[in-house]
Amino acid sequence: MNYLIFRKMKSLRTCLRIHQSALNSCCLVKPCSTYSNEKQTHFGFKDVGEKEKKEAVLNVFHSVADTYDLMNDAMSLGIHRVWKDEFMKTLAPGPRTKLLDVAGGTGDISFRFLDYVGKDALNAENGAHVTVCDINKSMLGVGEARAHKLGHSSGISWVEGDAQELPFPDKSFDCYTIAFGIRNVVRIDLALTEAFRVLKPGGRFMCLEFSKVTPPELESLYDFYSFQVIPPMGKLLAGDWDSYQYLVESIRKFPDQEKFAGMLKNAGFRFVKYENYSFGVAAVHSGYKL
Ligand SMILES: C[S@@+](CC[C@H](N)C(=O)[O-])C[C@H]1O[C@@H](n2cnc3c(N)ncnc32)[C@H](O)[C@@H]1O
Incomplete structure (x- = not known):
């Protein structure tokens, strides 16, 4: 039984x-x-x-392209401008610097580069140049229209391409920048390997990205603002809650300062360091290809 x-x-x-x-x-x-x-x-x-x-990241940026700049100002109360100015001052490009700005979107970093190096450097033979590379046609379209409006016609080119498979030969750039882009890339390790490949020996990598807030006491305030204010603001100003929900969630999933510095070292960069902006709301990571 x-x-x-x-x-x-x-x-x-x-x-x-x-x-x-x-x-x-x-x-x-x-x-x-x-x-x-x-x-x-x-x-x-x-x-x-x-x-x-x-696909989902492509959709987010197709959806937000037209209101992207307005939303950046609204969400950060204009502070992203200060961070980007500071970022360009730290990069300190020279009159012959060839910069690749990956995930360059609507051009905020590249326009600062053009202003920093000045018209003489841009018009000189073999003078400074920035290549804006982004995977999203809509973001590039908004960027090109802004460039036209701002009178930025020389020293800049726009290329559609994926950070994970850059459409450029080895050792072609003096500097590589990526601002608020890398956390959207599917394989961050591949993007870093590609950054290393396209830089000339001695070239500099610089990344501006949202990061981990310190001290921890600030976290609950930051969480409140991120989760309770930003998505409703996205809905109100851009008619899009979901993209801004993704924004705040993607920030939480991105490696913290130390971990990302480790990833840069693994990709081959040397003299890796980082600096926090606004208590770590954002951080700048820098490294060199020797
Ligand atoms: C938050 S925006 C940043 C735009 C600009 N760098 C700035 O600071 O305002 C992120 C950009 O990353 C781009 N992006 C996402 N994944 C990418 C990839 N795999 N390769 C290149 N660009 C990518 C998006 O299309 C978008 O334009």
Whole structure:
């Protein structure tokens, strides 16, 4: 009798296991990508496949392109301008510097570069030049229209491309910048390897990105502003809650200052250091290719 019950339970368990695996393979239990060969990553707080993240990030920036600059001013109360000015002062480009600004979007970093080096350097033979590279046509379109409006016609070019597979030869740039872009890239390690590849020996990498706030007592205030104010503001000013929800979630998923510095060292950069802006709301990381 006991033996019969044992046999029945065993076959029931086997049956349940088959049923469970059938359910899984039909994607009824978890998202399909969990069971495909695709590597997993995150889009904000959601677990997604790498391709899915790339598409979702493209959609976010297509959606926000037209209101991107207005929202930056509103969300940061204009402070992002101070951070970007400071970032360019630290980079201190010279009259012949060739800069690659990756994830350059609507041009904030590149316009500061053009202003910093000045018209003479831009018009000189073999003078300073910035290449803005971004994966998103809509962001580049807004950037080019701004450049036209601001009279920035020389010393700048616009290229559509992915930070993970840059469409440039090895050793082509003196400096590589990426501002508020790298946390959106699916494989940060690949983007850093590419940054290292396209820099000339002696070239400098500089990244401006949201980071970890210190001291910890500030965290709850920062969390309140991030999660309770920013998405509603996105809805009100840009008609888009979800993109701004992604923004604040993606900031929380990005490695903290020390961890990101470690990633730069792993990619081959030397003299790696970082500086916090506004209590670590943002941080600038810098490193050199020797
Ligand atoms: C928050 S915006 C930053 C724009 C600009 N750098 C600034 O500071 O205002 C992020 C930009 O990263 C771009 N981006 C996201 N993933 C990328 C990738 N894999 N390669 C190149 N650009 C990417 C987006 O299209 C978007 O324009």
